[in-house]
Every structure is written in C-alpha cells, then in structure tokens.
Amino acid sequence: MQFLIENWALVLIALTSGGMLLWSSYGGASGSDGVSAAQAVLKVNREKGVIIDVCEPNEFQAGHAVGSKSIPLGQLDKRLSDLPKDKNTPVLIMCASGMRAKRAAAQLRKQGFVNAAAVSGGMRSWREAGLPVEKG
Incomplete structure (x- = not known):
C-alpha cells in the first residue's frame, strides 16, 4: 500500500x-478503424453489402476484390447514383492500403450512407486473408 x-x-x-x-x-x-476483410465478406454475404473500390483505374485493373465496383475517390461525389439506393445497405470501401477508403467512407457517411465503412488494410489485407482477387 x-x-x-x-x-x-x-x-x-x-x-x-x-x-x-x-x-x-x-x-x-x-467506425473510424473500419472493418476487417473477413467482416466485409460477412456483410456482403449476410446483409447484401456492396464493395466499392476507390483506387485509380490502373490500380483497379491490376487487382481488386471479386465483385467490387470501381469508383475512383476523385469521382465519388459525382457518381453517387452508382451506389445503392437504400442508404442503409452496407457499403464497404476498398483501396490499396485503406487510407483512401477511410476518407471515402467518411465522405459517404456525410452523404447519408450510415453503414459505409473502410476495409482496414485495403487490398493488402484482402490478399493476406486469401480472399479472391480478379484482374482486369
């Protein structure tokens, strides 16, 4: 004592x-740290979540999560119509390392997408988890 x-x-x-x-x-x-690659897969499979890749087109072509949609970060505000109509749908944001994805997720939450989250570690963690990647 x-x-x-x-x-x-x-x-x-x-x-x-x-x-x-x-x-x-x-x-x-x-919210600020995002979700793991495994959690992202669960949200896609169980909650009909969508994966948005905010990498530049050449990065997207080099490799992206299977089923993800390419919307470069600089075009995100202009392409809100390419996102789910239901703003409660999980929107999982990917990039190469997770940094741009965090900015994009915050941007989308301001637009009313309440379940927008960055995939922590981006494509690096996606690959490390052994999840499917496609090119082109």
Missing part, C-alpha cells in the same frame, strides 16, 4: 494507458 501512495503518478499513468488500450480495442474508436 505504501508503494501505491508513494508512486501514485506511476499508478495513474499505468491505469490511464491501460484504459486507453481497452477503449480502442473494444469499440471506443468504432
């Missing part, structure tokens, strides 16, 4: 960092 009293600052720092770790791991950062 004496140790805790004498080192209260260290104990407070340890508790705070542990709390922050738990917060980020268990939903405190929900």
Whole structure:
C-alpha cells in the first residue's frame, strides 16, 4: 500500500494507458478503424453489402476484390447514383492500403450512407486473408 501512495503518478499513468488500450480495442474508436476483410465478406454475404473500390483505374485493373465496383475517390461525389439506393445497405470501401477508403467512407457517411465503412488494410489485407482477387 505504501508503494501505491508513494508512486501514485506511476499508478495513474499505468491505469490511464491501460484504459486507453481497452477503449480502442473494444469499440471506443468504432467506425473510424473500419472493418476487417473477413467482416466485409460477412456483410456482403449476410446483409447484401456492396464493395466499392476507390483506387485509380490502373490500380483497379491490376487487382481488386471479386465483385467490387470501381469508383475512383476523385469521382465519388459525382457518381453517387452508382451506389445503392437504400442508404442503409452496407457499403464497404476498398483501396490499396485503406487510407483512401477511410476518407471515402467518411465522405459517404456525410452523404447519408450510415453503414459505409473502410476495409482496414485495403487490398493488402484482402490478399493476406486469401480472399479472391480478379484482374482486369
């Protein structure tokens, strides 16, 4: 007990960092981190979600998730009509690494697509999970 009293600052720092770790791991950062490749597949299969690839056309041609639709990030605002009419449909956003996808998901949520989410890690994580990729 004496140790805790004498080192209260260290104990407070340890508790705070542990709390922050738990917060980020268990939903405190929900929405911002996106979904895993496996979760994306479940949303497509169970909830009729759609995958939108926001890579540039040459990146899309080099390899993309099977069944995904190409809408480059720079054209997203102009091509909202290519997205599901029901704004509650899960819209899963992909890119090469996940960075552009996060921006696109935030952009779509502002447009009312409440279930827009980036696929964390993008095509890199999709390939690592052994999920199907097509070219062309």
